């Protein structure tokens with residue numbers, strides 16, 4: 641017998657109320673409550689993460705739930721999204737969280753969203769290039785972007801799935817086919833290259849990485865990743881050996897993680913951090929903050945290529961300005977020519993994937 645029968649009764653009531661008959665039921669009952677609050681129209685952005693149960697998706701879901709600019713967070717995956725949703729939804733932050741599982745729920749996951757972040761797709765294993773992921777990820781990105789075109793054609797899309805140099809052109813073609821393409825709203829996420837460049841340069845300079853800003857242009861694979869060390873802030877004059885070593889490490893940062901993980905995937909935590917940083921910048925831009933500058937892989941006229949990563953200004957309509965490359969060193973000019981050759985082939989592959997399908 642409980643020493644305090646009243647307290648014991650109260651406890652029994654609470655635990656009956658909370659006990660989940662099944663995980664699905666618990667998921668549903670809590671989603672019901674959250675839906676009520678979401679209908680209240682709290683100010684903030686409605687964000688969907690597609691691939692939310694994955695290595696990137698899970699920490700990214702957590703980081704987006706922590707972002708005060710997010711009012712509603714939709715977590716979609718083809719597996720395990722109920723568990724991730726239940727878990728993240730217990731965080732006592734403002735965003736309401738709803739989970740969506742499997743293709744039949746994709747449309748509900750996307751309807752009404754302002755920002756769609758896509759980390760769905762397979763990651764690399766040692767010995768693979770990002771291009772080796774094309775076969776599987778091209779189809780995944782196509783399906784998801786068809787959903788975006790149908791259910792939230794005005795949403796900003798942050799595309800993470802590799803190979804970014806090809807998946808972004810694929811997404812653009814899907815949107816063109818659907819008649820919803822707006823180059824201002826399609827952004828390939830290359831923030832991790834900048835995050836890495838800032839970290840590695842800060843190591844060399846012996847300063848806090850938060851004080852460093854390295855523009856990284858081109859694309860998001862090997863030699864297409866082109867750090868502009870001549871434009872580093874605070875300005876610093878590197879030796880040619882430092883430039884060559886730093887460039888090599890930044891270009892191969894992804895492979896460094898793939899090898900260290902030894903078959904267990906690629907960068908997930910640093911990528912979630914980078915994606916959350918970029919999504920935050922997009923939402924600040926949408927909110928009207930002037931002067932939000934990030935690097936991203938976007939439709940561009942900065943070179944003769946139709947897509948290119950460079951500094952962009954984010955604003956109320958998404959991508960507001962693609963910044964010029966600025967003066968390049970001889971080393972960077974040579975790197976740029978090599979990068980453009982590979983990029984042209986990767987972009988062409990994405991465009992033909994949709995046009996010839």
Ligand SMILES: NC(=O)C1=CN([C@@H]2O[C@H](COP(=O)(O)OP(=O)(O)OC[C@H]3O[C@@H](n4cnc5c(N)ncnc54)[C@H](O)[C@@H]3O)[C@@H](O)[C@H]2O)C=CC1
Pocket residue numbers: 690691692693694695696697716717718719759760761762763764773777780783784799800801802803804829830831832833860905906907908911
């Ligand atoms: N842009 C960048 O800088 C980076 C990109 N990546 C890329 O991000 C992608 C995801 O990486 P991880 O999270 O590590 O992989 P992961 O395998 O851990 O997670 C991927 C998730 O996508 C889900 N998924 C698969 N097909 C789906 C579909 N049709 N709809 C919705 N979800 C689906 C899976 O169920 C899984 O939960 C990879 O392609 C990887 O190469 C990774 C790091 C950096």
Ligand SMILES: O=C([O-])CC(=O)C(=O)O
Pocket residue numbers: 763764770802832893894895897898906907
């Ligand atoms: O290297 C990979 O496959 C994942 C990725 O894009 C990165 O870490 O930059």
